[in-house]
Amino acid sequence: MNLAEALGGAALMLKSVAFWMFRSKFEAKETVKQAVKIGVDSFTVVALTSFFTGMVLALQMGHSMKNLFNEPMYIGTMVAFSMLKELGPVLTSIVVAGRAGAVVTAEIGTMQVTEQIDALYTLGTNPTRYLLVPRYIAFMITLPLLTVFADFIGVLGGCIVGMVKLGVPTSVYYDDIFTYLEVGDFLHGFLKTYFFAFMIATVSCYKGLNTKGGAEGVGKSTTEAVVVSMVLVMVLDYFISALLVAVGI
Amino acid sequence: MIEIRNLVKNFPDRKVLDGISAEIKDGELFSVIGPSGTGKSTFIKCLIRLIKPEGGQIIVDGQDIASTSSEFTLAKVRRSFGYLFQEGALFDSLTVLENVAFGLKYLTDTPKSDYPRIVKEKLALVGLKDVEHLKPAELSVGMKKRVSLARSIAAEPKYMLYDEPTTGLDPVTTGMVKDLITGMHEKLGITTVVVTHDLNLALEISSRVAMLTGGKFAEVGEPAKFRRSENAAVKEFMEISHLSRE
Numbered sequence: 435m436n437l438a439e440a441l442g443g444a445a446l447m448l449k450s451v452a453f454w455m456f457r458s459k460f461e462a463k464e465t466v467k468q469a470v471k472i473g474v475d476s477f478t479v480v481a482l483t484s485f486f487t488g489m490v491l492a493l494q495m496g497h498s499m500k501n502l503f504n505e506p507m508y509i510g511t512m513v514a515f516s517m518l519k520e521l522g523p524v525l526t527s528i529v530v531a532g533r534a535g536a537v538v539t540a541e542i543g544t545m546q547v548t549e550q551i552d553a554l555y556t557l558g559t560n561p562t563r564y565l566l567v568p569r570y571i572a573f574m575i576t577l578p579l580l581t582v583f584a585d586f587i588g589v590l591g592g593c594i595v596g597m598v599k600l601g602v603p604t605s606v607y608y609d610d611i612f613t614y615l616e617v618g619d620f621l622h623g624f625l626k627t628y629f630f631a632f633m634i635a636t637v638s639c640y641k642g643l644n645t646k647g648g649a650e651g652v653g654k655s656t657t658e659a660v661v662v663s664m665v666l667v668m669v670l671d672y673f674i675s676a677l678l679v680a681v682g683i
Numbered sequence: 684m685i686e687i688r689n690l691v692k693n694f695p696d697r698k699v700l701d702g703i704s705a706e707i708k709d710g711e712l713f714s715v716i717g718p719s720g721t722g723k724s725t726f727i728k729c730l731i732r733l734i735k736p737e738g739g740q741i742i743v744d745g746q747d748i749a750s751t752s753s754e755f756t757l758a759k760v761r762r763s764f765g766y767l768f769q770e771g772a773l774f775d776s777l778t779v780l781e782n783v784a785f786g787l788k789y790l791t792d793t794p795k796s797d798y799p800r801i802v803k804e805k806l807a808l809v810g811l812k813d814v815e816h817l818k819p820a821e822l823s824v825g826m827k828k829r830v831s832l833a834r835s836i837a838a839e840p841k842y843m844l845y846d847e848p849t850t851g852l853d854p855v856t857t858g859m860v861k862d863l864i865t866g867m868h869e870k871l872g873i874t875t876v877v878v879t880h881d882l883n884l885a886l887e888i889s890s891r892v893a894m895l896t897g898g899k900f901a902e903v904g905e906p907a908k909f910r911r912s913e914n915a916a917v918k919e920f921m922e923i924s925h926l927s928r929e
Contacts, residue, residue, distance in 0.1 A: 544775070545774075545775075548772060548775075549768045549769070549770060549772040550772050550773075550774055550775070552733045552766075552768065552772065553766070553768060553772040553773075553774070555731075555757075555761060556733070556761060556765070556766040556835075557785050557789055557790065557834070557838075558761065558762060558789035558790035558838075559789040560758070
């Protein structure tokens with residue numbers, strides 16, 4: 435499948451998602467089920483990733499600041515800035531793309547190769563309505579929420595290392611954060627997650643729907659979906675960040 | 684009634700359906716036979732527009748669905764169809780009860796409280812009971828086919844399409860599926876289209892049999908007439924299937 439074909443196919447799928455998003459009855463049960471699969475089931479991995487990222491950030495920055503100024507200065511500010519603006523959203527998106535994105539592609543792909551997608555048509559419902567819309571909504575709700583948790587957990591990890599390894603009191607750590615951090619810094623990272631969520635949902639669903647060739651095809655689609663999503667998270671991160679900086683967020 | 688006029692479907696490497704025409708009358712049991720890879724599944728999927736043909740007409744109760752791109756028109760026409768997929772195509776994540784009730788939810792206005800009763804009735808019709816709570820992975824191949832059939836008939840379709848209903852089944856289950864097809868056809872009066880490579884099955888159950896080869900119907904006729912056909916493709920297929928011409 436060439437790039438033009440893939441982009442055209444994805445555009446048609448998005449048109450169908452937009453159509454069914456507002457024209458059909460809300461599939462509440464399926465949406466909640468997907469939100470649990472995508473959000474709740476990814477929480478542990480996201481929490482561990484962000485906790486250790488916060489810890490290592492504090493450790494590295496603390497030692498660098500010690501070398502430069504003889505004091506582990508501004509650890510809270512630097513950890514919080516890094517987590518909220520970049521690492522929280524990006525790492526969470528990568529974890530969700532690798533975990534939940536893979537699940538979505540494998541599930542839809544298996545349904546495709548076993549004719550379950552065709553069965554949906556024959557049973558009076560459209561696959562976009564029944565499968566895609568709930569997954570889009572679930573990604574758009576859970577990824578930003580997971581990112582908020584990741585931000586807090588990362589900052590907490592940094593705080594623990596600052597306190598235990600660098601001797602920075604908790605009050606100083608949080609004072610640093612609240613003195614220099616603004617709501618805009620949080621929004622910068624938070625808003626990016628909506629773009630990431632939309633992209634991961636699109637790639638995962640599209641790859642799943644275009645699966646061909648049995649179990650081997652499902653494996654191939656799943657790998658492609660994860661790789662494409664992860665690369666696009668990085669690419670989008672730069673462009674969305676540049677856009678947000680340009681509009682002053 | 685389903686009228687097929689000059690139906691054409693191409694795949695990148697070959698012409699699968701090359702101007703097929705047929706009329707499937709109400710109450711008829713029409714079978715399409717042919718070796719694997721001749722386009723039988725493509726044909727039956729075109730009938731319900733799971734595959735869009737390149738040319739021709741498929742007129743279902745006066746409505747041509749071959750070229751329409753309206754999702755609502757297609758959904759409306761598809762409501763009159765039940766479809767038994769080759770592998771059953773049961774939804775893995777749902778229980779038998781949820782699978783069979785699926786069509787009731789999306790195709791009918793049946794109150795939710797009636798689902799368990801109707802599901803039980805439909806499962807009984809295909810010879811199953813007390814399996815409502817099971818997931819498809821816990822069922823045998825034959826049971827999956829039967830649950831799939833119960834799901835297809837739950838919304839009481841006017842037309843029933845069977846895609847290779849006996850493929851991969853042992854002789855006992857094949858006999859059972861054959862009885863189910865004829866039973867559904869007789870008990871519920873459903874107009875039925877079966878595509879199969881099992882010529883024996885087709886000749887036993889059908890009102891008319893069509894032989895699909897080279898993208899065209901080489902022969903269409905009642906089983907007795909079909910057996911005596913002088914068409915080379917039919918004669919060869921009869922021989923391969925070890926069936927006598929009488």
